[in-house]
Amino acid sequence: MSLKIPSDTxxxxxxxxxxxxxxxxxxxxxxxxxxIGISVDCVIFGFDDNELKVLLIKSDMERYDNKWSLLGxxxxxxxxxxxxxxxxxxxxxxxxxxxxxxxxxxxxxxRHPAARVVTIAYCSLINIEHHKLKxxxxxxxxxxxxxxxxMAFDHRQILDVCYEWLQKRIQEHPLGxxxxxxxxxxxxxxxxYEAILDVKLDRRNFRKKFFSMGLLEDTxxxxxxxxxxxxKLYKFNYDKYxxxxxxxxxxxxx
Amino acid sequence: MSLKIPSDTxxxxxxxxxxxxxxxxxxxxxxxxxxIGISVDCVIFGFDDNELKVLLIKSDMERYDNKWSLLGxxxxxxxxxxxxxxxxxxxxxxxxxxxxxxxxxxxxxxRHPAARVVTIAYCSLINIEHHKLKxxxxxxxxxxxxxxxxMAFDHRQILDVCYEWLQKRIQEHPLGxxxxxxxxxxxxxxxxYEAILDVKLDRRNFRKKFFSMGLLEDTxxxxxxxxxxxxKLYKFNYDKYxxxxxxxxxxxxx
DNA sequence: ACCAAAATGTGTATTTTTTACACGGTAGAA
DNA sequence: TTCTACCGTGTAAAAAATACACATTTTGGT
Numbered sequence: 001m002s003l004k005i006p007s008d009t010x011x012x013x014x015x016x017x018x019x020x021x022x023x024x025x026x027x028x029x030x031x032x033x034x035x036i037g038i039s040v041d042c043v044i045f046g047f048d049d050n051e052l053k054v055l056l057i058k059s060d061m062e063r064y065d066n067k068w069s070l071l072g073x074x075x076x077x078x079x080x081x082x083x084x085x086x087x088x089x090x091x092x093x094x095x096x097x098x099x100x101x102x103x104x105x106x107x108x109x110x111r112h113p114a115a116r117v118v119t120i121a122y123c124s125l126i127n128i129e130h131h132k133l134k135x136x137x138x139x140x141x142x143x144x145x146x147x148x149x150x151m152a153f154d155h156r157q158i159l160d161v162c163y164e165w166l167q168k169r170i171q172e173h174p175l176g177x178x179x180x181x182x183x184x185x186x187x188x189x190x191x192x193y194e195a196i197l198d199v200k201l202d203r204r205n206f207r208k209k210f211f212s213m214g215l216l217e218d219t220x221x222x223x224x225x226x227x228x229x230x231x232k233l234y235k236f237n238y239d240k241y242x243x244x245x246x247x248x249x250x251x252x253x254x
Numbered sequence: 255m256s257l258k259i260p261s262d263t264x265x266x267x268x269x270x271x272x273x274x275x276x277x278x279x280x281x282x283x284x285x286x287x288x289x290i291g292i293s294v295d296c297v298i299f300g301f302d303d304n305e306l307k308v309l310l311i312k313s314d315m316e317r318y319d320n321k322w323s324l325l326g327x328x329x330x331x332x333x334x335x336x337x338x339x340x341x342x343x344x345x346x347x348x349x350x351x352x353x354x355x356x357x358x359x360x361x362x363x364x365r366h367p368a369a370r371v372v373t374i375a376y377c378s379l380i381n382i383e384h385h386k387l388k389x390x391x392x393x394x395x396x397x398x399x400x401x402x403x404x405m406a407f408d409h410r411q412i413l414d415v416c417y418e419w420l421q422k423r424i425q426e427h428p429l430g431x432x433x434x435x436x437x438x439x440x441x442x443x444x445x446x447y448e449a450i451l452d453v454k455l456d457r458r459n460f461r462k463k464f465f466s467m468g469l470l471e472d473t474x475x476x477x478x479x480x481x482x483x484x485x486k487l488y489k490f491n492y493d494k495y496x497x498x499x500x501x502x503x504x505x506x507x508x
Numbered sequence: 509a510c511c512a513a514a515a516t517g518t519g520t521a522t523t524t525t526t527t528a529c530a531c532g533g534t535a536g537a538a
Numbered sequence: 539t540t541c542t543a544c545c546g547t548g549t550a551a552a553a554a555a556t557a558c559a560c561a562t563t564t565t566g567g568t
Contacts, residue, residue: 081361
């Protein structure tokens with residue numbers, strides 16, 4: 001027997017229905033042969049209406065009817081893990097210039113009902129407005145992360161892990177800007193942090209903190225369409241961040 | 255065809271030679287069927303002679319002669335990833351009550367010459383003295399992490415990632431104590447941190463820091479066999495650490 | 509018995525970072 | 539014109555991190 005995973009069929013069929021059908025078929029074959037499959041699941045975060053959102057798709061397996069699942073797919077034979085994650089992102093959102101990072105592998109024996117599948121979870125952060133138009137698939141929806149009903153498979157657990165990862169990561173690395181427009185006000189930035197971390201922050205200290213990092217660039221422009229005094233718009237200086245010397249020593253604290 | 259991975263053969267054969275031979279056979283079969291294999295590699299850290307060490311095994315594949323590799327094995331069909339990592343640790347060191355944590359998955363297409371294999375790296379921290387007797391396999395050796403020659407496959411890259419992971423992790427969580435005897439002097443603890451982080455720390459501030467955390471317990475005993483004034487011996491209070499409330503907010507800093 | 513060597517144990521002053529906190533200004537809406 | 543809501547700014551207090559020196563205890567050598 002030869003179980004060549006047909007990459008054309010799996011990866012280049014847009015939408016979910018047909019692709020998922022093929023995946024199901026493949027999984028059955030894997031299961032009958034006692035083979036462990038490997039997949040990538042993308043946890044795609046967005047920020048809208050001052051809330052953290054996650055992009056989910058309706059599972060089309062009967063057993064998981066009406067449950068939402070992460071965007072995932074089997075890994076093709078010729079692509080590495082990162083490539084697989086980028087492919088899924090590209091297929092679902094049309095984007096390839098996005099933040100993407102591996103978070104964790106999940107390999108519980110019974111995590112997938114059809115076969116033994118080990119999945120690698122990736123986190124991606126995108127700006128919802130910027131990418132709204134590219135999502136044509138009706139099965140896709142942005143969900144609030146904080147109020148989320150049951151999910152398919154172990155995807156709730158994966159999401160929880162990724163959310164905690166994000167909360168930590170966003171404080172140490174400038175990921176958050178990927179969720180905002182290129183130009184943003186300090187208020188928007190603070191809303192982002194407050195929403196993701198679920199804390200209230202002092203406005204003046206927040207500004208002081210960010211300005212002292214010297215990575216925000218004044219664009220000279222102002223907010224518009226706000227029913228109050230408009231704030232200045234800034235952009236994040238990635239170049240400066242790259243060149244910045246990282247401090248090696250953070251200090252012991254636990 | 256059926257490719258049942260014979261768990262008995264793979265996992266319960268001690269030593270490396272015969273087990274690796276079977277793994278090689280299995281990999282050839284995977285490759286010919288175009289199937290992605292999945293393995294776990296353990297990066298086992300120890301601390302000895304004031305240096306960070308890693309436990310390696312001599313690769314028995316011709317192509318990687320005289321190179322050292324991490325302790326790894328294919329994941330069995332009936333065990334989850336963590337279990338696989340614990341199994342490998344148990345087989346190699348005889349231990350099952352050790353620190354173990356998943357670090358990252360590695361899935362470059364050409365990372366293994368025999369077949370496409372995605373591996374999940376786990377880090378483990380053990381006390382070398384405590385476990386010295388259980389390691390009977392002559393192919394196993396503790397190596398300095400800082401001065402390490404070429405390794406097999408992409409294991410050098412995996413080790414590098416795990417070492418960086420350790421450097422960061424050890425500052426936020428009390429992992430380091432797993433590398434020390436149950437009772438240790440503050441000097442030993444400081445040596446550990448200085449070696450792993452490659453920094454020099456002020457002795458008084460280091461002590462102040464750890465005592466202020468309130469997690470070190472004075473055993474009332476003293477060092478012995480030291481050619482100078484003996485220091486007090488402490489142990490780490492894990493219970494107290496567990497009960498301690500974690501601070502949610504660390505502060506933005508990048 | 510004494511001395512030298514080496515590492516232990518301890519406190520304070522200085523600097524840096526974090527936190528708390530209030531008011532005048534400006535744009536839009538009514 | 540007035541109201542509302544948010545923008546922009548500085549300082550004082552507290553907390554945390556850093557720099558730094560000396561007397562003490564043990565071992566080992568003479």
